[in-house]
Amino acid sequence: MRFSAELKKLVLFAITGLALLGSAPICPAQQEESRPKRVLVLYTYEHGSPWETVIDDSLRTTLKSKSTAPIELHVEHTDRVAHPNDVIQEKLVDLYRRKYSYPKMDVIIGYGDEVTDILLKYGDELFPEIPIILVTFEQKTVQRDLLKPNMTSLLWGIDIKGTVGLIQKILPEIRRLFVISGSAVTDRALIKLTREALAGYKGGLEIHYLTDITEADFLEKVTQLPKHSVLYYLAFGRDADGKTFVPHEVMATVSERANAPMFGLVDTYLGHGIVGGLLLSAELQGQRCADIALRILDGQSPKDILPVRMLNVPKFDWRQLKRWGISEDRLPSGSIVEYKVWSLWEERKQEIIAGIALIIFQALIIVSLFIQRARRNRAVEALTYEKTRLAEAQRIAHLGNWEWNIVTNKLSWSGEVYWIFGIEPHEFGSTYEDFLDMVHPDDRKAVEHAVHKALADSNVRYKIEHRIVRPDASERIVHEMGEVTFDDSGRPILMIGTVLDITERKRMAEQLEERIEEIEKLRQRLEAESTFLQKEIKLEHNFEGIIGNSNALKALLLQVEQVASTNSTVLILGETGTGKELIARSIHSTSLRKHRPLIKVNCADLPPNLIENELFGHEKGAFTGAIERHKGRFEVSHGTTLFLDEIGELPLELQTKLLRVLESGEFERVGSSRTFKVDVRIIAATNRDLEAEIEKGRFREDLWYRLSVYPITVPPLRQRKEDIPLLVSFFLKRFNKEMGKTITSVPKAIMDSLLAYPWPGNVRELKNVIERAVITTHGTTLKLMSKFKLKKEKAGPKPQGKGLADIEYQFILETLEKTRWKIEGPGGAAQILELKPSTLRYRMKKLGIQRP
Incomplete structure (x- = not known):
C-alpha cells in the first residue's frame, strides 16, 4: 500500500510536467490549422423525417471520408412546414443570431425552400461574409447574378414531365392523372411547380389536382378513382384543416386504400407505397452538397462555384410492380429495381429436392424411434396421471x-x-x-x-x-x-x-362482519329516534338539501321540476343567503345531465383579468406565465351544466363573449383563433337587480334576455316563516352531531323569537344563530345568548354594535386568560364553559383565537 501511494505521487508529478510543457504559447496560424471546420446545416423539414435523415447521413459520411481536417457539424431544424408564421420565423432568426454569432461558422448549408427564403432575407445579418450553400428547387437560385457573392446553390430539380412521360410509357392504357398535394408551404410550392410544368401538356391525359382538401375527403377520393387512372404523389405535409402529417405515413395509407397505382418524386418515398418514377436521390443530394462544402473549406470562393442541377434517377419498387401487374420489360434501361424478392425454388431447385428426400429418410428413422419411445411413455403416463390428479386437487383447493x-x-x-x-x-x-x-x-x-x-x-x-x-x-x-x-x-x-x-374466505368474513356492524348501527339508530322526530321528518320536504314545507317553497320546487328535464337556460334570482346554489344543484341533479358533475364558477371570486381565462381557457404562451395549455370551464362543462354564480359581477367586456356562447355555443381560447363548439346548459344566479344594472349601463340588455329564458325567484326566509321550525330542527340535529351535543328541545319562547325575526341574512343567518346557540348551550334545551336581541321589525339596516361572533370571541378569550390558557382538566376553560375540550378547540380555531 505504501509503495502504491508513492507510485501515485510520481505519476501525478509526471502528468503535471507534461501539462506545463504542453502549455507553451501556440501561434494563431497553428491554432487556426488545429481547430475543426465548423459547418451549420439548417433543415426546413422536421427532425426525423426520412428525407432529412438520408440527406444528413450522406452529408456526414461524405464530409468525414473526404475532409482532411476535422469537421464540427451543427444541425438546426426550422420545421417551417409545421410552423410557417412570421412570428416563429423572427424567433428562429433571433435564436440563430445569438447562438451562432461566435464562434463563427465556416460554411452554412440551407436545405429547403423555406430556409432558402430565410437565408436570402437574413443571411447578411446572421452570417456576414460566411459562405452559404442553398439546396432548393427555386429556379432563381441557379442565376448567378441573383445570388450574393458568398452564395452558391444546388438545385434539386424535379423532372415532372419526364415522370409523366415515363408513366405513359409503362402504362399506355392510362387516361387520367391525379396529382396529390397538401396545404403546407412546401406542398403549395410543389403543386405550383407541377401546374407550370404540365401547362399545355399534350400527352392525351386528363390531369386532375387533389389539393387543399381535408384528410377524410382525400382518402375517400382515392378509393373511388375512375378506371385507367394513376396517382402522382407530390407531398402532403398539412391538410385543409391544418392537421400535419408525416409523408411516408400518408403514402402508406393512400397506397393501401387507393384503387390505382401511385408514383412519386423522391427516392425516400420508395418502399412506402409508390411504384417509382424519375426520382430525386436524397443520398446523392447529400454527397453533392458535401462536395461543394469541401471545395469551399479548401479555399474556393462560392462565386466561383456555378450553381448546379441534380439529375433524377429511374427507380422502382418490385413489390408495387407485381401488385399492379407492371412488367420489368416496360421499364427504361438503367432502371433500379429495389425490394426485389427472389424465389428460392428457382434458385435452389435441385438442392430443395435433395433436401426433401433426406427429410423423408430422416422421418422414417424418427417414426421408428417414436414407436420405441411410445412403450416407455406408457409407463410415464401413469405417473403423469397421478401428478395431474394431485395438481388438480391443489388447484381446486x-x-x-x-x-x-x-x-x-x-x-x-x-x-x-x-x-x-x-x-x-x-x-x-x-x-x-x-x-x-x-x-x-x-x-x-x-x-x-x-x-x-x-x-x-x-x-x-x-x-x-x-x-x-x-x-x-x-x-x-x-x-x-x-x-x-x-x-x-x-x-x-x-x-x-x-x-x-x-383471500375469498377472509373477504367473506369481513363482509359478514361489516353487514353485522351495519345492522347493529341501523338497530341502534331506530331505537334512538323518538316518535316526535319521526313526525318531524315526515313533514320535512327535503329536495336535494332544501328544507321546508311552505307554499312558497312548494311553488319554487314545482318550477324546478318543470324546467329540470329541459336544456333551457335558467336565471335564479334572490337575496343573499336564500340558497340559490342549492336550487341550481337541484335543477342539475334532476336533469338529463345529472350523470356528469355540475361545474361552478363564482364570478365575484376572481379578479377581472382572470375571469376570461377561467371561463374560456388559454393556449400555451398566450401571455406571460402561460407555460401550458389550459381548458376553460366552458370546455370542461361540455355535456353537463355550468353554474355561473354572481353573474351580475361579470365585467362588461366579457358579457359579449358570454352572449356569443349562449347563442351559438362557440368560443375561442385566449391566444387562439380556433373556434370550439360545446354543448353546455347554463344556470346563472345573482342577488342584484339586473334591470337596474342595465339602466346604469353595467349589464347588457341582450345578455339579460338570453339568461332570463326561465327566471326563478327564491323567496326570502321572511316570506316562508312556516319553514323556520323545520330548518331549526335540521340545523340542531346537524350541529349536535358535529359538536357531540344532545340538545333535543327548543323552548317555545325561543321559537317565537325566531319566527318574529325578519332574517335579513335569510337561511344562512339562521344557520349561524343556531350554531352559536348550540356552542353555548349546556344540557338538552337550546338556549340563545342573552345579549342577542331579535328585532321584530322588517329587514332593514344592520344594527350597530357587537355581533354574536364578537361576544363569543370575547367571552372565550376572557375565560382562557383567567385560566392562564389551560384548556383541559380541573379548573380548565373547558370545565368552566361546560364544553368538551375538543369543542372548545374547534371554536377557538373558527374564531381565530390563538395563544399569545
Missing part, C-alpha cells in the same frame, strides 16, 4: 406446495403456487429473497420472524397468515405451513411446506 433448499437457497414451487402469486415460472428468481419481495411490506417482518423461529428450533413449526402483492398490484391473503429438516449437527438444511389462498 387453491393449495400449493413448496420446497426450500436452505444450503443452496433454491426455492421450488408447484404450479398452484405460481397461480396464487400471479406469476409465470420464468418470472420467479427461485430464491427466498425473491419470495420476500412479493410479501406485503407491512407483513414482511412478521414472515421473516416466523421463518427464523422455525429455523432456530426444531420443535417450532412455520405457520403464518400474511398478504402478498402480485405484479398487477392486486393483493392476496395466504396461509402458510412448513417443517424444517435438520442435519446431524443440528443445522437446518431443508424446509418444505404448503401455501393456501384464503
